[in-house]
Amino acid sequence: MERIRIVHYVNQFFAGVGGETKAGLPVGTRPGPVGPGTLLQKLVGDAGEVVLTIYAGDNYFAEKTEDAVRAALGRIEEARAQVLVTGPAFNAGRYGTACAVLARRAQTELGIPAVTAMFRENPGFEMCRAAVTVVPTGEDAAGMSAAMEVVARLALKLGRGEALGRPEEDGYAARGQRRNESHERTGAERAIAMLLDKLGARSYVSEIPVPDFGHVVPAPPIVDLTKAKIAMVTTGGIVPRGNPDGIESRRATRWGKYHIAGLDRLQPEKWSSVHGGFDTQFIHDTPDRQLPLDILRDLEREGVIGSVHDWFYSTVGAGAPVHRARAFGQEIAADMKAAGVQAVIFTST
Amino acid sequence: MRLELGSFPVTRLSAGPTTSWRDGELTVDADGLRRAVAHENVEALEVHLVNPGDGVRLIHVLDVIEPRVKVVGGRGAFPGFTDAPRVAGEGVTHRLDGAAVVALAEVMGSVDGQSVKEAIIDNVGPAAAWTPFSQTHNVVLVFHFVAGLTIPEQLATVRVVSVRAAEYLAEPVRALTPPRREVFDIDRVPGANAGRPPRVVYVSPLMHEGSVHNTYVYGVKVSSTPTVFHPNEMLDGAIVNADYHISAYRSATFHYQNNALIRELHARHGRDLDFVGVVICQCLVVDHLEKERSAAQVAKLCRMLGADGAVLSMQNGGHGWADLMLVCQRIEEAGIKTVLVMAEMSDAEGTDVGLIMHVPQADAIVTVGNMDEEVTLPAMPRVLGGTQFLDWNNYEGQVGAKPSDAFRTALRRLHGVCNQLGHSRLVARTH
Numbered sequence: 200m201e202r203i204r205i206v207h208y209v210n211q212f213f214a215g216v217g218g219e220t221k222a223g224l225p226v227g228t229r230p231g232p233v234g235p236g237t238l239l240q241k242l243v244g245d246a247g248e249v250v251l252t253i254y255a256g257d258n259y260f261a262e263k264t265e266d267a268v269r270a271a272l273g274r275i276e277e278a279r280a281q282v283l284v285t286g287p288a289f290n291a292g293r294y295g296t297a298c299a300v301l302a303r304r305a306q307t308e309l310g311i312p313a314v315t316a317m318f319r320e321n322p323g324f325e326m327c328r329a330a331v332t333v334v335p336t337g338e339d340a341a342g343m344s345a346a347m348e349v350v351a352r353l354a355l356k357l358g359r360g361e362a363l364g365r366p367e368e369d370g371y372a373a374r375g376q377r378r379n380e381s382h383e384r385t386g387a388e389r390a391i392a393m394l395l396d397k398l399g400a401r402s403y404v405s406e407i408p409v410p411d412f413g414h415v416v417p418a419p420p421i422v423d424l425t426k427a428k429i430a431m432v433t434t435g436g437i438v439p440r441g442n443p444d445g446i447e448s449r450r451a452t453r454w455g456k457y458h459i460a461g462l463d464r465l466q467p468e469k470w471s472s473v474h475g476g477f478d479t480q481f482i483h484d485t486p487d488r489q490l491p492l493d494i495l496r497d498l499e500r501e502g503v504i505g506s507v508h509d510w511f512y513s514t515v516g517a518g519a520p521v522h523r524a525r526a527f528g529q530e531i532a533a534d535m536k537a538a539g540v541q542a543v544i545f546t547s548t
Numbered sequence: 549m550r551l552e553l554g555s556f557p558v559t560r561l562s563a564g565p566t567t568s569w570r571d572g573e574l575t576v577d578a579d580g581l582r583r584a585v586a587h588e589n590v591e592a593l594e595v596h597l598v599n600p601g602d603g604v605r606l607i608h609v610l611d612v613i614e615p616r617v618k619v620v621g622g623r624g625a626f627p628g629f630t631d632a633p634r635v636a637g638e639g640v641t642h643r644l645d646g647a648a649v650v651a652l653a654e655v656m657g658s659v660d661g662q663s664v665k666e667a668i669i670d671n672v673g674p675a676a677a678w679t680p681f682s683q684t685h686n687v688v689l690v691f692h693f694v695a696g697l698t699i700p701e702q703l704a705t706v707r708v709v710s711v712r713a714a715e716y717l718a719e720p721v722r723a724l725t726p727p728r729r730e731v732f733d734i735d736r737v738p739g740a741n742a743g744r745p746p747r748v749v750y751v752s753p754l755m756h757e758g759s760v761h762n763t764y765v766y767g768v769k770v771s772s773t774p775t776v777f778h779p780n781e782m783l784d785g786a787i788v789n790a791d792y793h794i795s796a797y798r799s800a801t802f803h804y805q806n807n808a809l810i811r812e813l814h815a816r817h818g819r820d821l822d823f824v825g826v827v828i829c830q831c832l833v834v835d836h837l838e839k840e841r842s843a844a845q846v847a848k849l850c851r852m853l854g855a856d857g858a859v860l861s862m863q864n865g866g867h868g869w870a871d872l873m874l875v876c877q878r879i880e881e882a883g884i885k886t887v888l889v890m891a892e893m894s895d896a897e898g899t900d901v902g903l904i905m906h907v908p909q910a911d912a913i914v915t916v917g918n919m920d921e922e923v924t925l926p927a928m929p930r931v932l933g934g935t936q937f938l939d940w941n942n943y944e945g946q947v948g949a950k951p952s953d954a955f956r957t958a959l960r961r962l963h964g965v966c967n968q969l970g971h972s973r974l975v976a977r978t979h
Contacts (some may be wrong), residue, residue, distance in 0.1 A: 329897070329899050365977075365979065366979060373978050373979060374899070374978075374979050375899060375978060376897060376898040376899055376978065376979050377892065377894040377898035377899075377902060377918045377921075377976040377977070377978055377979075378898055378918075378921070378976065378977060378979050379917045379918055379921050379959070379974055379975070379976050380974075380975055380976070380977055381677075381973050381974065381975070382973045382974070382975040383973070384973065385808055385812075385970055385971060385972060385973055386808070386889050386914050386915075386916045386968075386969075386970030386971065386972060386973075386974075386975070387808035387809045387811070387812040387889070387969070387970030387971065388812055388970075389914045389970075389975075390809065390812075390859050390887050390888075390889045390914040390970055391748075391809070391812045391813060391816060391821075391859060391887075393887045393912050393914060394748065394857050394858075394859050394885065394886075394887040394912070395746070395816075395820055395821065395857075397857065397885045397887065397912050398746045398856055398857045398885055399746075403912055405910075405911055405912050405913045406913055406914050406915040406975065406976070406977075407890070407892055407902055407903060407913040407915045407976075408902075408978060409906060409911075410901040410902075410903060410906055412901075476866060477661060478660040478661035478662065478758060479661050480660065480661065517866075518893065520895045520900040520901075521900055521901045522899070522900065
């Protein structure tokens with residue numbers, strides 16, 4: 200049987216070329232397995248061959264990521280790898296990040312499956328968990344053999360194009376990826392069975408995981424409102440008529456920033472809403488209903504607030520995936536902060 | 549209240565000079581059907597007979613209705629539509645088991661920002677297994693309206709004609725002896741002397757939002773004041789669907805007529821549980837105080853029914869899921885344990901949070917699948933219903949293909965696939 204061609208990525212330390220002082224080393228290669236790669240080779244036996252080891256200094260990878268990735272991918276492709284193994288990185292943060300980035304890029308750019316391994320709290324873990332097979336390890340290299348056993352087994356499976364078993368069975372981290380499947384019982388049967396278990400004080404497992412959005416610490420209150428610059432942000436999809444930025448009416452992939460300096464109100468002829476989830480007729484009649492510019496201008500004139508920001512920020516909230524909404528919020532916040540905005544009137548629908 | 553449901557299996561659908569049923573074969577006289585349901589708003593009505601495995605793609609699906617005839621206890625099988633709004637669920641009803649009227653119409657544009665969403669049924673291919681309507685023998689009606697009708701008028705016409713067609717098709721079995729009989733009677737609790745089985749209520753939110761999408765209860769749109777319902781009522785034609793929003797999670801009339809949760813509760817009644825009744829309420833209540841009012845009232849009715857537990861289904865979604873969570877919260881606060889049945893929107897890759905809103909009390913949820921997951925459907929040379937996909941305001945993202953082409957779509961567009969009354973075996977798991 201053909202031996203699965205494995206390429207292994209390690210950092211400068213595990214490649215045996217040096218410690219922290221060599222963390223700036225650019226991408227290099229060695230034929231065959233090196234360092235922990237020899238254990239990997241032993242574990243895959245005749246079923247696989249570690250044909251190449253690629254290494255780079257942790258600092259080099261962090262500071263010159265693009266160069267490092269391009270160089271490494273080039274070598275991986277030349278070596279005709281059928282699977283890429285990166286790490287195990289345990290709790291080494293820069294190493295784990297490099298493992299995660301390289302594994303993901305090899306998958307998306309070369310279409311080569313990748314498996315990596317690291318400690319759950321390594322920053323690289325969450326970076327790639329959804330896209331790449333990650334084996335959770337202990338905190339340090341004392342767990343090398345245990346980790347490599349799982350890595351070796353998964354590398355062969357992935358290299359052969361075999362489907363992996365469920366995460367608990369095959370030893371890799373759940374991707375947090377929901378996938379539709381067939382059950383032996385209907386939803387109705389499962390619902391009544393679950394209710395009877397709940398009523399009978401027996402254990403049951405909810406089929407939809409409870410979301411955990413984490414905790415956001417609120418900003419401190421404004422000290423002096425009469426000096427504060429206020430901005431408006433909306434998920435109600437207010438855009439200039441014609442929607443020049445093409446914000447989608449559902450599952451928006453972008454947000455817009457629109458100039459309102461000198462405007463007393465939002466004229467219906469110039470503004471509209473592209474939100475796809477509710478009846479926007481009232482907004483089209485009077486856009487200030489969604490974005491209260493008219494009221495804010497009154498407050499500005501009366502000296503209740505310091506000023507209104509020259510821009511408002513807008514996107515469509517309908518069907519927005521949480522990770523995108525989070526990213527939009529971070530980007531908009533950065534823009535407002537740079538402009539000296541202190542408080543936000545946020546309107547949703 | 550005792551309902552006897554007589555089932556006549558349909559294993560084959562064919563055309564013939566008269567409409568009749570014999571040994572599983574339903575023969576349909578298309579001209580007779582057209583005459584029986586003639587309506588001034590309908591300029592032309594296509595009638596197609598589609599059997600499972602035929603390789604046909606149905607688009608612009610508006611509703612699916614099981615053929616029924618009221619034999620004893622009323623004059624029509626859809627009170628409020630084909631009969632006075634008498635209480636359904638008593639007497640004798642005959643059904644064609646394995647047949648369905650499927651109503652298609654190309655209804656474009658919007659009213660109050662609401663539009664009809666694309667709804668597809670393929671009866672072969674990768675998505676066929678997920679919808680019950682690939683396994684039914686479908687009498688497909690494609691509507692062509694006279695000019696000048698508003699969208700609500702078009703949809704009202706479809707509803708009225710479709711229920712009449714459902715009765716017309718079942719009429720041949722009115723006087724026949726059914727091969728299979730079921731009795732639905734929760735007043736009889738045989739063998740319930742050893743201990744008291746838990747009392748269970750089924751809570752069924754029904755959607756109503758605007759003038760396009762609704763649910764009809766005895767011919768009238770569902771209101772935001774919850775009501776106690778007898779399970780037989782829902783099984784016997786009291787509910788007619790008028791929800792034409794996202795296809796995967798709307799419930800067709802057929803889903804209510806064959807409500808999987810009611811059937812399962814009934815199967816377990818008297819043994820594992822005491823099925824005490826149904827509470828129907830509105831979801832997609834547009835005013836937040838009215839949402840609170842509705843949730844409080846649902847919990848009150850469950851308490852008055854003496855419920856120990858409640859199973860909650862769902863219809864549609866969006867802020868309707870907020871109604872569901874509020875109702876769950878109030879019921880749990882009343883000391884009644886809940887289980888929810890609902891679809892999730894976890895993004896195409898399955899990595900997004902699947903719920904729009906969650907409350908801590910909702911700790912027992914059954915999923916009917918992630919409707920964002922995508923599937924590639926094969927090219928299908930025979931398409932009924934229209935020549936282009938509906939996609940008002942780019943709400944769903946462009947399909948970019950003709951209906952007869954192969955194309956990739958989220959499950960959202962596929963009718964019945966993520967139905968939240970618990971019909972299917974589709975489940976989502978975390979990998």
